[in-house]
Amino acid sequence: MILNPKIFSSDIEMKATREGFSEGLLLAGDENKNVVALCADLTESVKMDGFTKKYPERFFEMGIAEQSMASVASGMAAMGKVPFIGSYAVFSPGRNWEQIRTTICYNNANVKIIGSHSGVTVGEDGGSHQCLEDIALARVLPNMTVIVPCDAIEAKKATVAMAKTNTPAYLRLSRPKTAVITAEETPFEIGKSQVFFTPKEKAVAGIVACGHLVYDSIKAAKELENEGIFVSVLNLATIKPLDEEGVLQFVESSGGKIIAVEEHQKYGGMGGAVAEFLAKNRPTPMEFIGADDVFGQSGTPDELIERYGMGASSIKEAIKRILER
Amino acid sequence: MTTILSNIKIKELEEKARDIRISIIEMLAEAKSGHTGGPLGMADVFALLYFYMLKHDPQNPSWSERDRLVLSNGHICPVLYATMAHAGYLPLEELKTLRKFGSRLQGHPHREFLPAMETSSGPLGEGLSQAVGMALALRVDGKENQVYCLMGDGELNEGQIWEAAMLAGKEKLGKLIGIVDRNNIQIDGSTDKVMPLLPLKEKFEAFNWHAIEADGHDFQSLNNALVEAQAITDKPSIIIARTIPGKGVPEIENDYHWHGKAPSKEEAERFISVLKNPSL
Numbered sequence: 001m002i003l004n005p006k007i008f009s010s011d012i013e014m015k016a017t018r019e020g021f022s023e024g025l026l027l028a029g030d031e032n033k034n035v036v037a038l039c040a041d042l043t044e045s046v047k048m049d050g051f052t053k054k055y056p057e058r059f060f061e062m063g064i065a066e067q068s069m070a071s072v073a074s075g076m077a078a079m080g081k082v083p084f085i086g087s088y089a090v091f092s093p094g095r096n097w098e099q100i101r102t103t104i105c106y107n108n109a110n111v112k113i114i115g116s117h118s119g120v121t122v123g124e125d126g127g128s129h130q131c132l133e134d135i136a137l138a139r140v141l142p143n144m145t146v147i148v149p150c151d152a153i154e155a156k157k158a159t160v161a162m163a164k165t166n167t168p169a170y171l172r173l174s175r176p177k178t179a180v181i182t183a184e185e186t187p188f189e190i191g192k193s194q195v196f197f198t199p200k201e202k203a204v205a206g207i208v209a210c211g212h213l214v215y216d217s218i219k220a221a222k223e224l225e226n227e228g229i230f231v232s233v234l235n236l237a238t239i240k241p242l243d244e245e246g247v248l249q250f251v252e253s254s255g256g257k258i259i260a261v262e263e264h265q266k267y268g269g270m271g272g273a274v275a276e277f278l279a280k281n282r283p284t285p286m287e288f289i290g291a292d293d294v295f296g297q298s299g300t301p302d303e304l305i306e307r308y309g310m311g312a313s314s315i316k317e318a319i320k321r322i323l324e325r
Numbered sequence: 326m327t328t329i330l331s332n333i334k335i336k337e338l339e340e341k342a343r344d345i346r347i348s349i350i351e352m353l354a355e356a357k358s359g360h361t362g363g364p365l366g367m368a369d370v371f372a373l374l375y376f377y378m379l380k381h382d383p384q385n386p387s388w389s390e391r392d393r394l395v396l397s398n399g400h401i402c403p404v405l406y407a408t409m410a411h412a413g414y415l416p417l418e419e420l421k422t423l424r425k426f427g428s429r430l431q432g433h434p435h436r437e438f439l440p441a442m443e444t445s446s447g448p449l450g451e452g453l454s455q456a457v458g459m460a461l462a463l464r465v466d467g468k469e470n471q472v473y474c475l476m477g478d479g480e481l482n483e484g485q486i487w488e489a490a491m492l493a494g495k496e497k498l499g500k501l502i503g504i505v506d507r508n509n510i511q512i513d514g515s516t517d518k519v520m521p522l523l524p525l526k527e528k529f530e531a532f533n534w535h536a537i538e539a540d541g542h543d544f545q546s547l548n549n550a551l552v553e554a555q556a557i558t559d560k561p562s563i564i565i566a567r568t569i570p571g572k573g574v575p576e577i578e579n580d581y582h583w584h585g586k587a588p589s590k591e592e593a594e595r596f597i598s599v600l601k602n603p604s605l
Contacts, residue, residue: 036462036465057465058465060461062488062492063488063491063492063495065485065488065491065492067454067484067485067488068454068457068485068488068489068492069454070454071451071452071454071455071458071485071489072454072455072457072458072461072489072492073458074444074454074455074458075395075444075454075455075456075457075458075459075460075461075462076458076459076461076462077458078443078444078455078458078459078462079458079459079462079463079466080462081462081465083458098448099451099454099485102445102446102447102448102451103444103445103451103454103455106435106437106445107436107437107444107445108437
């Protein structure tokens with residue numbers, strides 16, 4: 001897999017996934033004049049401002065009204081538009097979940113939901129704004145595609161790819177700058193998982209990760225390799241539809257033991273999706289990295305990742321635990 | 326501005342509305358569940374829209390030049406289904422399948438089953454936003470289609486209605502016409518008791534809408550309101566149509582208990598005979 005050659009370097013480029021989305025939205029808008037953007041008073045935070053400047057006639061300011069925004073987008077999609085709606089994940093798909101269910105998914109309307117500022121890495125704003133439930137909320141809805149990009153470049157590619165599908169999709173973004181681990185040449189396809197780290201000897205366990213914690217997972221795997229423990233890492237950017245074949249192959253080639261790593265509640269998220277599939281098709285011992293049925297609090301992103309047990313050291317501990325099972 | 330409806334046209338619309346009401350009673354009795362009061366109360370509005378006002382083609386439901394009609398209060402769908410059947414969108418015989426397994430006529434509208442409808446609905450308060458989205462998208466494309474949104478008055482309790490009302494006022498959506506079924510009832514009782522809406526006209530005016538009151542059972546009054554609303558091009562319009570729930574069947578008119586129940590076979594026979602011969 002072609003990744004950023006500086007992936008293990010301390011001066012790796014840092015960029016927020018919302019920045020990648022911003023570039024992707026412009027590309028999608030250049031390609032298709034039916035792409036429109038709607039935002040609920042967070043245009044700069046969600047990084048729709050570039051699109052707004054270039055295509056003011058295709059941008060619609062909804063005010064602080066996420067519920068109406070979801071349904072307005074449904075109406076626009078019914079008229080052939082490809083609406084991207086932007087807010088924080090806690091408000092969309094949080095606040096407006098039933099509008100997304102009824103007016104977007106029940107209609108199979110071609111609306112793209114952009115949930116920024118997900119997870120505890122929102123930081124100082126505190127637990128009320130740190131959405132740790134959105135993957136669960138989105139993936140339980142029929143017709144919905146759910147994508148959690150690992151870095152800014154993948155977020156850009158996912159945005160462009162979403163604009164070309166004809167069904168509802170949710171894209172989960174983060175606030176802080178995070179490591180750019182892929183390269184422009186790294187392939188991306190909705191519904192395809194990718195092995196991002198293969199140890200130099202046969203893997204005894206595997207890490208399935210999504211979002212910026214893919215980077216922490218790769219770092220953990222590299223450190224474990226130096227300790228003589230060999231684990232591989234799968235980037236599961238598309239959580240729904242699940243790449244069942246890719247996950248099965250990964251489990252078979254990774255010692256049949258899996259750690260799920262995500263910045264989300266342990267219940268109902270990406271790990272849950274993998275566990276549901278594996279329990280039926282290939283029962284597999286699993287450990288889960290994520291929020292342990294708790295809300296977040298104020299702090300720096302690094303402090304909070306550490307506090308809620310989602311960083312590289314927690315991942316390494318989980319690997320050691322599962323190897324004892 | 327006012328277009329006078331001829332006596333012949335009014336007579337024709339009255340007959341359509343009566344036929345729609347009879348179909349509503351028949352289909353609800355067959356389904357053994359569903360809402361009776363609201364659909365009967367809105368039959369005149371639907372008759373005027375589908376048989377006089379709307380630009381539409383039942384033979385070509387996806388015609389791009391058609392006006393859009395969003396039914397926001399999906400629970401009154403028997404009147405939508407019955408009107409669409411009488412207009413030629415679906416066979417009259419199919420009305421008997423309402424609420425039955427495999428039917429295109431779902432308990433609340435699901436567009437996946439019946440694509441000739443503009444949207445799915447049921448959960449209240451969501452249609453006006455969709456109509457606003459349609460009107461915005463049509464305006465971006467330079468289209469002149471009219472967008473109608475039908476709402477219940479109880480539905481106006483939903484906050485999302487006012488989010489959409491604010492947006493439509495801000496965007497000066499002259500092609501958007503909302504119609505409120507002002508029947509004064511909701512499930513827990515009268516709208517005055519459950520959640521007072523007055524002053525309703527002024528509420529919409531405060532949101533920068535053009536507001537009109539009309540008699541929802543007087544075709545001339547309704548037509549005047551629609552013509553007036555169409556002539557307003559710099560703001561959205563709302564028509565508050567005063568209706569009588571259960572209209573046409575005096576023994577259930579204005580009785581909120583008939584909001585959410587269907588007539589028995591015997592009741593249906595009685596109601597239909599009254600509809601066929603109001604002097605009985």
